[in-house]
Amino acid sequence: MEPAIPDHLITARTRHPRVPADYEPPYPSFMARHGPSVKTLVMAYFGVQFRASDGAAAKGPLAAIAASFTAEDGPGHWDRAAYTDEQGFSNVISIAYWDHTASFERWFSTYGTAWSGDDTADARLGFFTEILKPSVERYETLFSAPDRAEGVAVIAEGMSGMVREHAYWGGMRDRIPLSQTDAMEPTGAPRIEEEGGLLRVIPHDNICLIRSGQDWTDTDPEERRMYLEEVEPVLKAGMDFLRDEGLSCGCFANRYMRVVDEAGRPVEKSFGMSWWKSLAQLERWSEFHPTHVAIFGAAMKYLSRLGPAAKLRLYHEVTVATADQQFFEYRNCHPKTGMLKAG
């Protein structure tokens, strides 16, 4: 058992963790571990939006950005996911991760800035770019198994052993190193600026992003049936609530996405990705909103029935970013796209 916060990020506390020193979690969980030289991470979401009938038009930009990821200074890892949003548009997002800001900035100035396009872009397509560049003190991960990294964890040095601070409400906060000294309360509110057809969201301090994933690749038929019939519909109902009514509880936007391979075919992995006004508001929804209480109850029932035999894999990554660690721009997207709802 090891503490969630690695040695090199431990500071003199002014705030207490939620559990006493003798706390022991009832089941194992693991975290991504970066080497001490890693100071900042980059999580970049490049989205394209289109009517399903215009799918062919998106192929060029999707191939181009995939190619750019293999160029010099490209990301250490990227993946891609798709979903149909509340306006009926298809959205495909290429998600790329760096652990070195300078490499990212070089790559971005060469390839990334062009993603959102200009007014010569194909009018059938909308484009958006959503980027966080948190210092490592401002994020955490959690994995149900240590042997298959996802998302930002793929570029980590490796996985931790079993960590202590999980399986209680507040563990998410306690795993973020900055929680040792900072409540991470939001200051200000996001606003939108337009410049030549490009909408930029000017963010506020301490916005929160969660990517929370499920991987049922390894489940046998009976477990798969249980997941898809008993858990997934409850998860989807919660995701739909956040998408449609999330603003009522501090969630600016939620995308419940299916991971796809390079050919665009769905694989047996999904994740919810949501933008929150603050970590506290994400905590409140998770802990007390009927839609998440139902998700948590269904997951608990599932996992306690299967025990360690469960082959379902769960993970998440949670970031709380300062205003200057954020970047959002949107072109030709409908007004309910991502952080545009926050304006």
Place this chain on the structure above:
Amino acid sequence: MEPAIPDHLITARTRHPRVPADYEPPYPSFMARHGPSVKTLVMAYFGVQFRASDGAAAKGPLAAIAASFTAEDGPGHWDRAAYTDEQGFSNVISIAYWDHTASFERWFSTYGTAWSGDDTADARLGFFTEILKPSVERYETLFSAPDRAEGVAVIAEGMSGMVREHAYWGGMRDRIPLSQTDAMEPTGAPRIEEEGGLLRVIPHDNICLIRSGQDWTDTDPEERRMYLEEVEPVLKAGMDFLRDEGLSCGCFANRYMRVVDEAGRPVEKSFGMSWWKSLAQLERWSEFHPTHVAIFGAAMKYLSRLGPAAKLRLYHEVTVATADQQFFEYRNCHPKTGMLKAG
């Protein structure tokens, strides 16, 4: 909306509450309010234990203690509850509350010390006395409605307005004034001493007691059916778990009791009463144990279906006491009785 901790108990904080200053609970709750002159409360549980067939033998002691409560320096309020324990014994507990230690001590030396009896007592009966005398900084209450006090709240000056610190995990702790400066971690472990057939439990610091009640008196037939068929069985399963396997998660003893009138007839009120190694362990069970997650889920579903029309009343009182604010003694009780399990 008012803060849970009243003005006269606010101190300079060294520990933070779990929610930010702009937190607003999603539904109303209320707390008992004592006048500033009240420094200490007394919660005294006087139990008698017997085989169901020996019920007649218990009538004398039950009548005697009821009479003693009306004597000078008697409690400001008392009630009585019954249950059949895991060994098949009937237990009837008379629960009395004082808000003035000196009155209690005078009453106790005259009437209370005799309760546990001596070796001349009726061999068909077991007796136990469990008392907490917390300073007001060490306890909190919560009520779903402000117009019917129960338990210790009956001797309070009145009820608060709507309080802020509830409807999130950690609210219980945040409502206890001592949480402003103290983690209330347990030190030591209880042990048992015998003296002439009387077993005394020598407690540890920061033991935790919760009395958590339900009152379905005012429900109409359909709500009553929902409560008794959909919620109560789930509650009972959690109560049975704590009774039978509670030691595995820090619960020394749990009694799921039915309130009875002076003639011993059950009324439409029940409560769980449990002794915990620490507040933290009560928090952990409440928040993550499958049995309480199920209770919470059933209650959430029930209350969100009924909304403000719900006539079910819920309340609790939670105390964290120092070793010298506790008193436990048992005579002729079976070894699974109350705090005897902690030895």
